[in-house]
Amino acid sequence: MGTIVDARGLNCPQPVLMTLEKIKELAKGEIEILVDTETSKENVSRAAESRKWCVEEVRQDGEGYRIMIKKDGD
Amino acid sequence: MGPFKNFFSTTWGIIGVGAFIGLLAPILQKLGNPGNMGICVACFERDISGALGLHRAAVVQYMRPEIMGFVLGSLVAAYVFKEFRPRVGSAPIVRFVLGAFAMIGALVFLGCPWRALLRLAGGDGNAILGLAGLAFGIWIGTLFFKGGYNLGRTEKTYTSVGWLLPLIMIGSLILRLMFPQVEREAQSGVLFYSLTGPGAMHAPLALSLVIGLAVGFLAQRSRFCTMGAIRDLILFRQTHLFLGVLALVVVAFVTNLALGQFHAGFEDQPVAHTMNVWNFGGMVVAGLAFALAGGCPGRQLFMAGEGDGDAAVFVLGMIVGAAFAHNFGLASSPKGLGPHGAAAVIIGLVVCLFIGLTMRKKV
Numbered sequence: 001m002g003t004i005v006d007a008r009g010l011n012c013p014q015p016v017l018m019t020l021e022k023i024k025e026l027a028k029g030e031i032e033i034l035v036d037t038e039t040s041k042e043n044v045s046r047a048a049e050s051r052k053w054c055v056e057e058v059r060q061d062g063e064g065y066r067i068m069i070k071k072d073g074d
Numbered sequence: 075m076g077p078f079k080n081f082f083s084t085t086w087g088i089i090g091v092g093a094f095i096g097l098l099a100p101i102l103q104k105l106g107n108p109g110n111m112g113i114c115v116a117c118f119e120r121d122i123s124g125a126l127g128l129h130r131a132a133v134v135q136y137m138r139p140e141i142m143g144f145v146l147g148s149l150v151a152a153y154v155f156k157e158f159r160p161r162v163g164s165a166p167i168v169r170f171v172l173g174a175f176a177m178i179g180a181l182v183f184l185g186c187p188w189r190a191l192l193r194l195a196g197g198d199g200n201a202i203l204g205l206a207g208l209a210f211g212i213w214i215g216t217l218f219f220k221g222g223y224n225l226g227r228t229e230k231t232y233t234s235v236g237w238l239l240p241l242i243m244i245g246s247l248i249l250r251l252m253f254p255q256v257e258r259e260a261q262s263g264v265l266f267y268s269l270t271g272p273g274a275m276h277a278p279l280a281l282s283l284v285i286g287l288a289v290g291f292l293a294q295r296s297r298f299c300t301m302g303a304i305r306d307l308i309l310f311r312q313t314h315l316f317l318g319v320l321a322l323v324v325v326a327f328v329t330n331l332a333l334g335q336f337h338a339g340f341e342d343q344p345v346a347h348t349m350n351v352w353n354f355g356g357m358v359v360a361g362l363a364f365a366l367a368g369g370c371p372g373r374q375l376f377m378a379g380e381g382d383g384d385a386a387v388f389v390l391g392m393i394v395g396a397a398f399a400h401n402f403g404l405a406s407s408p409k410g411l412g413p414h415g416a417a418a419v420i421i422g423l424v425v426c427l428f429i430g431l432t433m434r435k436k437v
Contacts, residue, residue, distance in 0.1 A: 008227065009161070009164070009227030009228045009229065010164075010224065010227055010228075011164065011225070011228070011368040011369075011382075011384075012299075012302060012368045012369065013219060013302075013305060013306070013309060013310075013368075014219075014224050016310060017219060017309070020310065036159065036161075036230075037157070037159060037380075038080070038155075038157050039297050042080070042083045042297070043297075046312070046314060047310060047312070050310075050312060063159065063230060
């Protein structure tokens, strides 16, 4: 079970900011990000990929989405 | 989720939408809208404020159908793609105040970020100072974001809450149809119409509305945002939204050349002044306010169309801010700064800094 970032209800740029902070903190592993709009889903996925993290899965979760991102160690 | 789920959120999608707006804005100007003002969210909301009689600046009163189109086009897109999410409750009063000061700052410069880009694409050199101010204001905003600034979470709410601003726009459109412009009359029923000045210059109603709807629809799909473009570049080194803005400027420039609407220079530009300290200063306030509120004035309309009640409050703040701007002599004119424009910029900056410095909490 990876770390969870709960960005539901937050508007731009908070979800991306929180995701990137967590990416910086962990450097590798798994992070699950919760968002509640399509815009945040797209922005978080784009930001994760820009930092070479892989978007493993995007799952509908109630009104929002769970985004699972992952980076393996070297 | 197919590959065509949302083409518009891809790089080519945002470039396409920017190019589309860059093409249509100069065409709206050709069809009758004011110079370098094919589309200006701030100016058009200001004109609506005037048409409703909230201010009585006789030269800027017209119910602009583009604004209604933006909100309703976004509403349609949100419903078609199942993205309508009624939500509210993230510091609405703060959003109202930010909207009001964003408008006041924009009216000191004479244009929102959209118009700043269109002014640049029309050859107006003063826009460079406005855009520099905009970027500087957004940069201040990014410092607050790094310091933990946020306005708190929204909550899911009733569908009708998300419908209120779209309904206000439908109501405005009904008023516009019920009380059409009468030649050489400054008033038609409850609505005011400019006889001279920018408010008297407009494309035909149906074309303005259709183009507004198309832009609203596409901007909702692509999340086009002029403030976000600069913010993401500074904060995350991300160029995604910026490419859309770049496409807008390039295509608007070429279209202006083709239509004979490109006139390079600083002096005698349409609906512009050359007091560049204040062009810069006004847009610093506007840029900071847009950043703190999470979207440029266009984006706020599109978010309101998706059901975001806080964005709707920001829009109403802008319309009320426009009334103050003209009633209190804060707005500039082609002659230069308004009598109290300088004070407004300073107060606006202080208010935005207060908001940015004091509203931080762990979420």
